[in-house]
Structure formats: structure tokens, C-alpha cells
Amino acid sequence: MFFELIGTSPQVLFGQLLLGLINGAFYAMLSLGLAVIFGLMNVINFTHGAQYMMGAFGAWMLLNYLGVPYWGALVLVPLAVGASGVIIERLLISRLYDLDHLYGLLLTFGVGLIIEGLFRHQFGASGLPYPIPIPGGTNLGFMFLPWYRAWVVGFSLILCLATWYMIEKTQLGSYLRAATERPDLVQAFGINVPRMITLTYGFGVGLAALAGVLAAPYSVNPMMGANLIIVVFAVVVIGGMGSIMGSIVTGFGLGVIEGLTKVFYPEASNTVIFVIMAIVLMLKPNGLFGTPR
Amino acid sequence: MPTIDMDLAVRGLHGWYGESHVLHGMSFDVKAGEVVTLLGRNGAGKTTTMRAIMGMLANREGSICYGDRELIAATSNRIARLGIAYCPEERGIFSSLSVRENLLLPPKVKAGGLSIEEICRIFPNLAERLESQGSKLSGGEQQMLAIARILRTGAKFLLLDEPTEGLAPVIVRQIGDTIRALREQGFTILLVEQNLRFAQSVADRHYVVEHGQVIDMISGIELASQREKLRAYLGV
Numbered sequence: 001m002f003f004e005l006i007g008t009s010p011q012v013l014f015g016q017l018l019l020g021l022i023n024g025a026f027y028a029m030l031s032l033g034l035a036v037i038f039g040l041m042n043v044i045n046f047t048h049g050a051q052y053m054m055g056a057f058g059a060w061m062l063l064n065y066l067g068v069p070y071w072g073a074l075v076l077v078p079l080a081v082g083a084s085g086v087i088i089e090r091l092l093i094s095r096l097y098d099l100d101h102l103y104g105l106l107l108t109f110g111v112g113l114i115i116e117g118l119f120r121h122q123f124g125a126s127g128l129p130y131p132i133p134i135p136g137g138t139n140l141g142f143m144f145l146p147w148y149r150a151w152v153v154g155f156s157l158i159l160c161l162a163t164w165y166m167i168e169k170t171q172l173g174s175y176l177r178a179a180t181e182r183p184d185l186v187q188a189f190g191i192n193v194p195r196m197i198t199l200t201y202g203f204g205v206g207l208a209a210l211a212g213v214l215a216a217p218y219s220v221n222p223m224m225g226a227n228l229i230i231v232v233f234a235v236v237v238i239g240g241m242g243s244i245m246g247s248i249v250t251g252f253g254l255g256v257i258e259g260l261t262k263v264f265y266p267e268a269s270n271t272v273i274f275v276i277m278a279i280v281l282m283l284k285p286n287g288l289f290g291t292p293r
Numbered sequence: 294m295p296t297i298d299m300d301l302a303v304r305g306l307h308g309w310y311g312e313s314h315v316l317h318g319m320s321f322d323v324k325a326g327e328v329v330t331l332l333g334r335n336g337a338g339k340t341t342t343m344r345a346i347m348g349m350l351a352n353r354e355g356s357i358c359y360g361d362r363e364l365i366a367a368t369s370n371r372i373a374r375l376g377i378a379y380c381p382e383e384r385g386i387f388s389s390l391s392v393r394e395n396l397l398l399p400p401k402v403k404a405g406g407l408s409i410e411e412i413c414r415i416f417p418n419l420a421e422r423l424e425s426q427g428s429k430l431s432g433g434e435q436q437m438l439a440i441a442r443i444l445r446t447g448a449k450f451l452l453l454d455e456p457t458e459g460l461a462p463v464i465v466r467q468i469g470d471t472i473r474a475l476r477e478q479g480f481t482i483l484l485v486e487q488n489l490r491f492a493q494s495v496a497d498r499h500y501v502v503e504h505g506q507v508i509d510m511i512s513g514i515e516l517a518s519q520r521e522k523l524r525a526y527l528g529v
Contacts, residue, residue, distance in 0.1 A: 174394040178387040185385045188347050189399035189446070190373035 008263055014143035020259020021252065022149055025156035028251025029211040030232045031239060032160055033204035036167070039180045039242035040200050042101050043093060046109035047085075048232070049225025050116050051205045054081050055212020056220045057119060060130055070133035070213070077213050078206035085205030089198050112225075119222035127221035152214050159210070160248045167244050176200060180242070234277040240290020250288060299360030300324045301346070301450065301483070306365075308338070308345050308505070309352035315341045317505040318355070323450075323483050328476050330484040330492045333502035334527055339485040340382055342502070343452045346483075347379045348372045359450070376403045378448035382455045382485070384439040388428035392419060395427050395438055399446045406447030415471070416441050433464035440471065450481045457491050469494050489523065492516075501526050 003010055030052060037045045058077035062068035068076065088111060096103045137146035167173035179186045179193055187193040215224065239250030254273050262269040280288060301323040308316035316338050323329045331339040344350045346357055348369035357364040364372055373379075378399070387395055396409060396419075413420035416437045422430060430438060436456055443451060453472075457465045465488070472482060472495045486492040492499060493516045501509040503526065511519050 171394070171397060174387075174390050174398055177389045178394075178398055181387050181389060182385055184349055184369070185379075185381065186398070188349055188369040188373055188379050189443075190370050190402050191400065192370050 006264075010142040011144070013263055016259045016263045017256060018143065018145070018149055018153070018259075020256040020262075021153045022255070023258060024252035024255020025153050026211055026215060026228065026251075027232055027235045027255050028160050028248045029156050029214075030208055030228065031235045031247040031251050032163055032244065033207040033211075034232065034236050035239070035242055035244060035247040036163075036176075036207075037201055037204040038236075039244075040176060041093075041097075041104075041197055043104035043108065044101075045201075045204065046105060046229075047088070047112040047115065048108075048205075048208050049227075049229030050112040051081055051085065051208040051225070052212040052215070052228065053119065053222060053225035054084070054115065055209030056130075056216040056224060057123070057212075057222075058209065059213045059216040060128055060220045063130065070131075070216070073213050073216075074210070078210040081209030081212075082202040082206030086198055086202040088205075089201040093201070094194065094198070116222055116226060123222060125222065127219050127224075130216040130220050132217040148217060156211070156214065157252075159207075160251075163207070164244050164248060231273055234273050236287075238273075238277050238280045238287055240287025242291070243287065243289040246287060246289025299362075299450075300358075301481070302356070302358040303342075303346070304356040304358070306342065306345055306353065306355035306357065308341050308350050308354075310341070310350075311352075315505050316345065316353070319345075319502070319505065319507055321500050321507050321510070323481060325481050326476070326479055327498065328472065328482045328484060328496045330486050330496045330499045331502050332486065332489070332492060332499050332523070332527065337502040338505035339502050340454055341505070343379065343381075343454050343483070343485060346372075347377065347452060349379070373399075373446075373448070374402050376448045377450045377452065378402075378443035378446055379452045380439045380443055380454060380456065382458065384435045386427040386430065386435045386438055388426065390427050391424050392427060392430065392438060393423045396423075396442045396445060399442050401445070401447050403447035403449065405449075407441075407444045409445070412441045412445060433460050436460060436464070436468065440468070444475075449479065450483075451475070452483050454485045455487065456484070457486070457488050465491060487527075489516075489520075489527075 003013065030048060034045055034048055037043060055077050058081060059070065059073035062073045062076065092107055092111065093104060096107060132148050134147040134151055137144055167176055175186065175191060175196065179196060183193045235251050235254055236247060238254065239246035254276065258269055258272055261272045304320050306316050306319040307314070319338070319342050331342060333339050341350060345353045346364070348364065348367050348371070353365060355365060359375060359377065362375065387398070390398065396412065418434055419437055419441055422434065440453070440456065456468050460468070469491060475482065484492065484496060493513065497513050499511045499513070499516060500507045501511065501523070509526065511523070
């Protein structure tokens with residue numbers, strides 16, 4: 001009865017909600033990495049989309065060149081791409097810390113373009129196939145639940161909450177939060193802050209790559225990061241730069257809103273997040289959960 | 294009881310904030326176990342000197358010798374690891390951390406630091422507020438916390454920048470008691486102070502700083518008789 005009223009069927013509604021949750025999971029994971037990096041380093045990591053894409057390609061390459069399946073890729077690829085992030089930070093980004101933050105933005109933007117260009121040159125612009133590691137699903141009555149979708153939502157939720165917990169509730173996280181406020185003082189207490197910054201950047205990049213591995217069964221394509229990163233930036237702006245829980249809640253929330261928009265007003269589904277971003281910027285420029293800097 | 298460490302010898306210390314030449318050859322000593330103050334008008338270069346010693350002043354030249362180690366080019370985290378700790382004028386309490394997290398943040402750099410239990414005994418008002426957010430403390434509580442957290446590290450050479458500024462007399466007395474107790478335990482303390490009476494009550498010697506240079510040294514015993522001269526220096 002309810003579903004006749006709202007003009008759709010439970011399968012469509014819950015199916016889209018699930019897709020919305022999946023998109024939201026990727027939004028959350030990627031904006032989380034961006035928020036952590038921006039919070040500590042004041043650098044907007046425009047390379048993030050390319051690093052997400054490298055995660056997916058890493059999974060593809062491990063499978064096709066070395067025969068390493070998905071579950072091995074989940075562990076190895078974030079480490080490898082995270083290491084590449086450490087190199088980028090040490091060699092390039094760290095040289096710009098004394099300059100206007102704009103230069104960090106331009107640098108990461110350029111590095112992202114280079115990486116995407118290289119992959120496009122090597123692999124072409126169309127996607128490569130990657131098998132779904134847990135095929136099939138189960139019928140819940142009101143909807144069909146594919147196993148892999150359940151895995152993506154569940155795993156990313158756990159990952160986001162674990163990251164939040166580590167930053168907000170542990171001593172290691174307190175170093176990060178303190179260095180975000182006063183890096184000079186934290187260093188004067190004896191902590192090697194430049195090393196902390198390097199490792200944090202590597203962690204944020206590893207998180208992006210992990211999202212890329214999760215995305216591989218859906219898409220392995222040199223432009224997949226560029227397509228997604230614009231929306232992720234909108235999510236970060238809405239949630240508030242530097243707020244960990246803000247990124248998670250906003251990411252999942254906006255994914256669901258986008259999914260619902262697809263059911264009820266599909267024409268707007270591409271733009272609804274940007275409309276929300278414009279409204280939030282007018283009413284709460286620091287984002288829903290952000291604090292003024 | 295903690296072992297006494299090394300003397301600090303500053304010679305010809307020059308310092309710049311960008312183009313601005315702020316320190317013009319600071320030279321002074323702080324012997325192990327002493328409490329020494331830097332007195333002077335606002336802008337004389339006292340805080341800048343502290344930051345230079347702590348390695349937090351990017352542009353500096355000259356000599357800062359701690360024991361037999363030359364620190365002029367050292368990074369601040371290495372200087373901290375030698376057992377020197379800094380309590381800045383603005384206190385630097387991390388607002389997004391709880392009191393407990395603030396206390397636990399500075400890592401132990403030497404053995405012999407106070408435990409959390411001992412800190413709670415010396416600073417009972419901090420003990421009550423362990424889980425409060427750092428930003429919710431009063432000025433006096435923040436000052437106590439700023440001092441308490443460096444006491445946990447085992448550092449034996451403390452740089453205290455205006456610890457009594459803006460605090461109520463009863464808190465000022467508490468801080469004076471704390472500094473005197475630390476001196477008994479063999480700590481070495483370099484203090485920046487504007488409050489002459491407080492400086493006299495805790496310190497062995499006083500250096501007068503003007504325009505980034507030491508222009509006079511007054512021993513603790515002489516301070517009372519030199520009041521007039523000091524007032525002239527400080528323009529009070």
C-alpha cells in the first residue's frame with residue numbers, strides 16, 4: 001500500500017537505497033582520507049582520485065600479472081600505494097609547506113593529472129574487467145541483496161568507524177589532533193612531526209587505494225578517480241574539512257540522498273549533491289560538522 | 294632523587310623574525326639547579342630567546358650550549374629529547390584534547406618524571422577535571438596543566454614563559470610554591486617574568502634584557518636594594 005502511494009516498488013526503493021549506501025561508502029572512505037590529510041597538513045590532496053584509481057589498478061595488476069586474488073590485494077595494494085604517497089610527500093609536497101597552501105593544491109592536482117595520463121596511455125580509456133570475489137546474493141523478500149554489495153557497505157563502515165576511533169579515542173590519535181592545532185608545540189615536546197605528517201599522508205592515500213580495491217569489481221578505469229573526486233570534494237565541503245565523523249556521516253548520508261533522488265526525481269540525481277553543497281555553503285560555510293579555522 | 298644535569302651557556306645569540314632582527318647577541322648562563330629570570334619590557338626579546346633555546350626560532354645564530362652539546366642548529370624535538378621542556382606564554386593547551394590526553398601527550402624524554410597519580414596529588418584541581426576538554430579550563434587551571442604536563446616527561450631544564458600572567462594571587466602563590474619545590478628537587482628553571490615580586494620570591498639571579506641584549510645581571514640578594522634601578526630599566 002505504502003509503496004503504491006509513493007509510486008514505486010520495494011525492490012526498486014531498497015535496491016536504490018543499497019546502491020546509495022554503496023556510493024556513500026566510497027564517498028565516506030575517500031572524504032575521510034581527504035579530511036585527515038587536510039586537517040593535519042592544510043593540503044587539499046587533489047591526487048586522491050588518482051590514488052583511488054591506482055588502488056583498483058593495483059588489484060587488477062596483482063590478479064593478472066601475479067595471480068594474487070582480491071583478498072590479497074586488499075592488504076597489499078593499500079600498502080604499496082600508501083608507500084608511493086610517502087614518496088610523493090617526502091620528495092614533492094614537503095617542499096611547499098612554507099608557501100601558500102595554494103601551491104600544495106596545484107602540485108597534487110598536477111601529480112594526479114600525470115598519474116591519470118600515464119595510466120590512460122598504458123591501459124586505454126575504457127575499463128578493464130575484474131571478477132566479483134563473492135558472487136551471488138540472497139533474496140530478502142523486499143529486495144535482492146548481492147553478497148558483494150553487503151560486503152562493501154559492511155567493510156567500509158567498519159573501516160570508517162575504526163579510523164574515527166583511532167583518531168578520536170587513542171593516544172596515537174591525540175598526537176594527530178594536537179599536531180593539527182599546534183605542530184610547533186608538539187615538536188617541542190619531542191615528537192618528530194615531519195615524520196608524523198609523512199605517515200599520515202601515506203595513511204590517507206592507503207585509505208583511498210583500499211577504496212579503489214573495493215571498487216575494482218565495479219570498475220577499473222583510468223578516469224574512475226577523476227569522475228568521483230568532484231563529488232567527494234562536495235561531500236568534504238558539506239561535511240566540513242577536518243571533521244572525521246563529519247566526513248563519514250555526510251558521505252553515507254549523501255549517498256543515500258542521491259540514491260533516493262534517483263528513485264523519485266532521477267533528473268536531479270547528478271546535481272543534488274552540488275545543490276546541497278551550495279545551500280550548506282550559504283548557511284554554514286564551515287560545513288555541517290566543521291569548525292572555523 | 295633526579296640527578297642534576299648540565300649548565301646552559303648562551304653566547305652571542307642573534308635571532309630574526311623574517312627580516313626583523315630581534316636578538317642582538319644575547320649572552321647569559323643558567324647553572325644546573327638554578328632558577329634564573331629574564332626581566333624586561335614587552336618586546337625586549339625574552340620570549341624570542343626562550344624560543345631560540347627551544348629550537349623554535351627559525352633564524353638564529355650564535356651559541357647555545359647545554360652541557361657540552363651545541364644546540365644552535367638542533368631541531369626542537371631533539372632539544373626536547375635532551376631534557377629541556379618549554380611552557381609557552383600562551384600555555385598551548387590543546388583544545389581538542391581532554392586534560393588527561395594533554396597530560397599524556399609529551400613523551401617521556403628521561404626517567405624520573407612524575408606519574409599521573411603524583412601530578413593529581415600536587416594539582417588536585419586538575420585531578421577533578423581529567424576528562425574535561427582542554428579548552429574548558431580556567432586560565433589558572435590551564436597554567437597548572439601546562440606546567441604539569443612537562444613535569445611528566447622527566448625533563449629537568451624548564452623554560453617557563455610568564456607563568457603567572459593574568460592569574461589570581463592565590464594561583465600565583467601556588468605557582469611560586471611549585472617552582473620552589475621543583476628547585477628543591479634539582480630542577481633548573483629559566484623564567485620570563487614581568488611580576489618583580491614573584492621573580493624575587495623564586496629566583497637566584499635575574500638578567501635584565503633590553504633590545505635583544507642582556508644589559509645587567511642582578512643577584513637575588515641584591516634585588517631588593519636594586520629596585521629603583523630595575524624600575525628604571527622596566528619603565529614601571
